[in-house]
Amino acid sequence: MDGLKLLQALIQAESPPGAEGPAAQVVLEALKGLGLSPYLDEAGNVEAVFGEGPEVVLTGHLDVVPAGDPSHWTHPPFSGAYREGWVHGRGAVDMKGPLVAMLMAVERLLENPQGRLRFLAVVQEEVGGLGSRYAAERLSPKAFILGEPSRRRLMRGHRGRAEVYLDFEGEEAHAALAGPDNPLYDLGEALEFLKEAAWPAGLKVTPTSVYAFPGAHNQTPGVVRLVLDVRFEPEADLEALLLRLREALPASVYVPEAVRRSGEVERAIPMVWPPYRLPEDHPLLEAALGALGQEEAGLWPFTTDAPYLGAKAPVLGFGPGDPALAHTPKEAILWEEVQKAAEDYVRLVEALWRS
Numbered sequence: 001m002d003g004l005k006l007l008q009a010l011i012q013a014e015s016p017p018g019a020e021g022p023a024a025q026v027v028l029e030a031l032k033g034l035g036l037s038p039y040l041d042e043a044g045n046v047e048a049v050f051g052e053g054p055e056v057v058l059t060g061h062l063d064v065v066p067a068g069d070p071s072h073w074t075h076p077p078f079s080g081a082y083r084e085g086w087v088h089g090r091g092a093v094d095m096k097g098p099l100v101a102m103l104m105a106v107e108r109l110l111e112n113p114q115g116r117l118r119f120l121a122v123v124q125e126e127v128g129g130l131g132s133r134y135a136a137e138r139l140s141p142k143a144f145i146l147g148e149p150s151r152r153r154l155m156r157g158h159r160g161r162a163e164v165y166l167d168f169e170g171e172e173a174h175a176a177l178a179g180p181d182n183p184l185y186d187l188g189e190a191l192e193f194l195k196e197a198a199w200p201a202g203l204k205v206t207p208t209s210v211y212a213f214p215g216a217h218n219q220t221p222g223v224v225r226l227v228l229d230v231r232f233e234p235e236a237d238l239e240a241l242l243l244r245l246r247e248a249l250p251a252s253v254y255v256p257e258a259v260r261r262s263g264e265v266e267r268a269i270p271m272v273w274p275p276y277r278l279p280e281d282h283p284l285l286e287a288a289l290g291a292l293g294q295e296e297a298g299l300w301p302f303t304t305d306a307p308y309l310g311a312k313a314p315v316l317g318f319g320p321g322d323p324a325l326a327h328t329p330k331e332a333i334l335w336e337e338v339q340k341a342a343e344d345y346v347r348l349v350e351a352l353w354r355s
Contacts, residue, residue: 008080155317
């Protein structure tokens with residue numbers, strides 16, 4: 001397998017959430033080239049399985065966030081340009097580089113499998129995790145290895161995130177004739193409340209966006225929507241936060257849902273990305289740390305598919321690439337790091353098979 005060319009081809013296969021088909025096809029062909037019989041499941045996830053015995057799953061996502069203005073990039077965002085040891089482009093770090101490292105590991109592990117290995121590349125991670133949610137409904141492996149970028153440090157989880165909507169209602173009126181019933185005044189008071197509020201440990205509440213409906217500049221709005229980004233640790237009580245907001249503010253407070261579809265699968269997904277923590281003393285985590293020669297696992301600063309997968313089996317996070325470059329016009333990954341991660345994945349899988 002020419003891993004570098006594969007990574008470039010994967011970056012060139014644009015794959016926004018809901019349109020991962022081109023990238024899925026690249027991965028399918030790579031797996032066929034290894035002599036496997038990969039397939040798409042009902043949601044459009046790519047899967048391939050081989051070996052017998054305890055099952056370990058190597059998993060990551062196919063979709064990428066938008067590239068934004070191409071003029072902000074040093075190299076075209078979907079070129080997969082290779083310069084001075086770095087592969088550039090949207091998805092290089094998050095997470096086509098890790099996927100290629102996993103595919104290179106699969107090639108090695110095929111030589112003498114000591115257990116059962118499943119490769120799983122999922123859809124729509126960036127918009128609620130439809131692919132992993134669907135796959136987790138039918139899988140029961142010994143462990144998942146989730147390839148989100150971590151600079152090749154083992155990870156054991158992350159805090160959660162929720163989007164909370166606050167809808168303030170008023171009277172739609174011509175601005176020349178408007179009275180005091182203007183929800184923008186309620187919004188101002190709410191922002192002051194949020195600025196001064198003290199939240200329990202493990203909660204971070206940040207206003208991020210405001211929308212007015214209908215939105216005309218010469219009309220008072222009937223509804224003003226404030227969007228809150230809420231980050232929360234496993235011990236935090238999200239429902240208690242919603243109750244406090246409802247009691248303190250003259251707004252309809254709720255967590256929205258989005259209907260996601262892929263292939264034959266459709267789900268209404270609340271805009272809550274739960275936290276995940278694998279206990280520090282979990283035996284599989286200890287085995288993984290030993291295999292990599294690391295002393296302690298870290299925590300990702302962002303959310304992942306780990307909570308949906310973790311409902312079925314322990315999730316160990318590990319991937320090449322600097323997370324700080326993900327979702328930016330500077331996204332690039334050092335090719336040498338991808339190669340080293342492939343070797344690491346082999347060690348991880350073999351250690352989990354033995355454990």
